[in-house]
Amino acid sequence: MENSMSNPNDPVVIAGVRKIFNQGKPNQVDALIDIDLTVRAGEFVSLIGPSGCGKSTLLRLIADLLQPSAGTITINGKSAHQARVDQDYGMAFQQSGLFEWRTVARNIELPLELKGWDKAKRRARAVEMLELVKLPEFADHYPWQLSGGMQQRVAIARALAAHPGLLLMDEPFGALDEMTREHMQAELLRICAAAGTTVVFVTHSIPEAVYLADRVVVMSPRPGRITTVVDVALGRDRDELTREASGFFGKVTEVREALRGIELSLEARGIEDR
Amino acid sequence: MTTVERVRRAVALVLPPLLLGVVFLVAWQSWINISHVQPYVVPRPSEIWTSFVNDFELVRRASVVTGMNALVGLVLGSLFGFGIAVLTNRFEVASELVNPLAITIAAVPAVVIVGVLNNMYSLDSQIPRRIMVTISVFFVVFVQVVKGLRQNDATQMELMRSYAATPRQTLRKVRLPNTMPFFFTGVRTAAPLALIIALVSEYFGGTQDGLGSKISGTLSGSNKALGFAYVLGGALVGLIFFAGSNLLEYLVVPWRRRTRSR
Amino acid sequence: MTDPTPVAPAAPSTVRARRIRRAAMFVLAFLIVAALWEGYKAVGPEAGGRVVGVRVLARTNDRAMPHIWDMFSRFGRSEVRGGSDSILIVVVRAAWYSFRCALLAFLAGSFLGIAIAVLMARFRVIERAVMPYLVISQTVPILVLAPLIMSLMAYNSRDLASKTWLAAVLLGVFLAFFPVAVGTLRGLQSTASAPLELMDSFAAGWWKTLWKLRFPSAVPYIAPALRLAGAAAVVGVTVSEISLGVKFGIGRLILSYGQEATSDPPKLFTAVFGAAVLGLVMAAVVLGIDHLLMRNRQPEAA
Numbered sequence: 117m118e119n120s121m122s123n124p125n126d127p128v129v130i131a132g133v134r135k136i137f138n139q140g141k142p143n144q145v146d147a148l149i150d151i152d153l154t155v156r157a158g159e160f161v162s163l164i165g166p167s168g169c170g171k172s173t174l175l176r177l178i179a180d181l182l183q184p185s186a187g188t189i190t191i192n193g194k195s196a197h198q199a200r201v202d203q204d205y206g207m208a209f210q211q212s213g214l215f216e217w218r219t220v221a222r223n224i225e226l227p228l229e230l231k232g233w234d235k236a237k238r239r240a241r242a243v244e245m246l247e248l249v250k251l252p253e254f255a256d257h258y259p260w261q262l263s264g265g266m267q268q269r270v271a272i273a274r275a276l277a278a279h280p281g282l283l284l285m286d287e288p289f290g291a292l293d294e295m296t297r298e299h300m301q302a303e304l305l306r307i308c309a310a311a312g313t314t315v316v317f318v319t320h321s322i323p324e325a326v327y328l329a330d331r332v333v334v335m336s337p338r339p340g341r342i343t344t345v346v347d348v349a350l351g352r353d354r355d356e357l358t359r360e361a362s363g364f365f366g367k368v369t370e371v372r373e374a375l376r377g378i379e380l381s382l383e384a385r386g387i388e389d390r
Numbered sequence: 391m392t393t394v395e396r397v398r399r400a401v402a403l404v405l406p407p408l409l410l411g412v413v414f415l416v417a418w419q420s421w422i423n424i425s426h427v428q429p430y431v432v433p434r435p436s437e438i439w440t441s442f443v444n445d446f447e448l449v450r451r452a453s454v455v456t457g458m459n460a461l462v463g464l465v466l467g468s469l470f471g472f473g474i475a476v477l478t479n480r481f482e483v484a485s486e487l488v489n490p491l492a493i494t495i496a497a498v499p500a501v502v503i504v505g506v507l508n509n510m511y512s513l514d515s516q517i518p519r520r521i522m523v524t525i526s527v528f529f530v531v532f533v534q535v536v537k538g539l540r541q542n543d544a545t546q547m548e549l550m551r552s553y554a555a556t557p558r559q560t561l562r563k564v565r566l567p568n569t570m571p572f573f574f575t576g577v578r579t580a581a582p583l584a585l586i587i588a589l590v591s592e593y594f595g596g597t598q599d600g601l602g603s604k605i606s607g608t609l610s611g612s613n614k615a616l617g618f619a620y621v622l623g624g625a626l627v628g629l630i631f632f633a634g635s636n637l638l639e640y641l642v643v644p645w646r647r648r649t650r651s652r
Numbered sequence: 653m654t655d656p657t658p659v660a661p662a663a664p665s666t667v668r669a670r671r672i673r674r675a676a677m678f679v680l681a682f683l684i685v686a687a688l689w690e691g692y693k694a695v696g697p698e699a700g701g702r703v704v705g706v707r708v709l710a711r712t713n714d715r716a717m718p719h720i721w722d723m724f725s726r727f728g729r730s731e732v733r734g735g736s737d738s739i740l741i742v743v744v745r746a747a748w749y750s751f752r753c754a755l756l757a758f759l760a761g762s763f764l765g766i767a768i769a770v771l772m773a774r775f776r777v778i779e780r781a782v783m784p785y786l787v788i789s790q791t792v793p794i795l796v797l798a799p800l801i802m803s804l805m806a807y808n809s810r811d812l813a814s815k816t817w818l819a820a821v822l823l824g825v826f827l828a829f830f831p832v833a834v835g836t837l838r839g840l841q842s843t844a845s846a847p848l849e850l851m852d853s854f855a856a857g858w859w860k861t862l863w864k865l866r867f868p869s870a871v872p873y874i875a876p877a878l879r880l881a882g883a884a885a886v887v888g889v890t891v892s893e894i895s896l897g898v899k900f901g902i903g904r905l906i907l908s909y910g911q912e913a914t915s916d917p918p919k920l921f922t923a924v925f926g927a928a929v930l931g932l933v934m935a936a937v938v939l940g941i942d943h944l945l946m947r948n949r950q951p952e953a954a
Contacts, residue, residue, distance in 0.1 A: 179552055200554050207552045213545035217567045217645045224565070230553050258645060406781035431807045483677075490678040491685070496884045498931025499890040502924050505910040510710035510717060510754075511916065517708055583792040589793045593894050594910060601797065604894050609799035621796060628792035 133187030137141025146339035162325035273367030461590035463523020471531025538572030726918035743926035757824025765832025824888035827883035835877025839870025882938035
């Protein structure tokens, strides 16, 4: 469905992937089946779907935090495992996962430390990233001194510290209030545009998925699979006004109907949505 | 908060316990004056203070003996507790074996082992008491550190995996810092315990120049004021240990200053 | 990311397997201690020795470190040469005596602790006045005051002068009281705000709210405090028995057997085992109370 023109050096190429949990046991779960997806360089792709559709599982397969039961995942032309070892991506989670015993700057330096960078280089890069996320004065603060939105910005700075080409995000704004969320979305777009990063972004929020992405991948559960891919043809220059444009609402509606279609078919099958 | 509000708040916090303490002391002093109780039964607070000041050297010497036993045991027990917990961290069996011992030591009057230990060493040795304190402290700290090592922040662990970090790197950079608050909870709990064990250990024989034996001896005799002076000395040593362990925690685990939820 | 699903209770067979494993580990732990004892006895220096100049190595001859088997076999023989009672009976009798004292101390101390905590929760002034002393009491050694309590009692009445066991119990009460007071207070003060607002909306008074809401929600805090109190009561009673020379208690037995240790080494160990069993029985009792209080509650996550 998706891979007609995929180039092996695309940042993310997923082919025929299946993920089964507890295979062979009575509580076997088909978390993902028949996943084919290609993400092009510099593209922003959102994954959205109801609970249990496997979007977070898919993200973790890309990150090599889980391994597929079948199929292949190629990151930058390498296996997902090699990509993780080579640190080709940065990841951000719903909890910022900042280390409370390290200052903001030292938190950002963490992946660089693990790569063996020397102190001066690390510090310079951390300062650069703080400028990028607009928090330069907070380098020597501790995480608990920052608000939730600021902590997530630091987490994003950390994810991008080693300048990976690929950013994987699992509902990073889920714990924030709506206003902060919208602000963070705009910031994320700005940062990724500046760095030319490819992004795979998991979310629960339809407006968020549409506002951020070039393409919205709609998934459905039981078994987890890709149902539709919505092309968000709104151009890359998005701002606050974009949220009020009719084109935006049109795309949001398109995604919502795709999701409702899933909901209805689940009901028809007599399955309760949890 | 304005300065006036701050002062008012400080006063509200300090005044009630201070008042309670003063009332208690005054009542004590008056009761003795009124009822003509002899000082060899219960001394007046004023007599206690006089004795404390006059016999300070005696109190100090006894406090040092017991205090040193407690300190040596506290330090050794904490180090062993931490070290062995980290070393055996990989082996679930180790903590499964140590836990029953920890529970037993906590539930039974373990200090009676000192009687056994005294037999194994010469009469003038402080080693049996120090061993006793070390054992008591070890189990407290061990249990806490194991608990801390077991707490794994899921997000932080996933993050480290996404970095392809080795288990050793994960241990050093994530799990050990996360364990420090637990370690210090253990040390804070063990500090007063160390002193109590050091004190009570002296009841079982051996040298009689520590606080425990002095208190027991003088309180059974007629110079009760001196006995209480020794008790006051013991209380002061206890407070020093309490303050010391809190200060250490404050210095080493600064990120916990804000949130003390654990 | 995931919905919190309710934890399904583990299958009975796994629960039983877990219990058996825990019991086995318990026994294995003590066997290892025994092995270490005998092991050191085999390799250690007879007259003790030095490590880095400090005399830390213990003596290993039979008088200082009797064999494990000797300790247990001593139970069977009589207490005094030519006496009629075996040591087992003597130790059990003494331990039973001390157990009753400790139980009394535990119950009284817990009751008092809860009462004070309720007062402190109700009247902030009382809390502010008493709390520092509660904290201090946990850091300074109260155990040493046993002789003082004794002389106070003796002063009050000649009859009380003989009741040394009462002084020991009082000290046990003192020691058990503090953890219960602190734990109960914390529990009473940690009631979630939403249920409190609900009770307010029902116009329920403070005492009703206490009975129906605060207390039940404080149980998870009171239960572990009771466990501490049980152990504290045992320690308080037995150690006070030693410093006061209470006639029938296990503490006195340990003291006198300790004095005979040079002539009859295993005897001391029998008394020590007795004290240990006493502590374990008390722990079992408190654990039982714990289970009673915490039944029907969400199982703690390991």
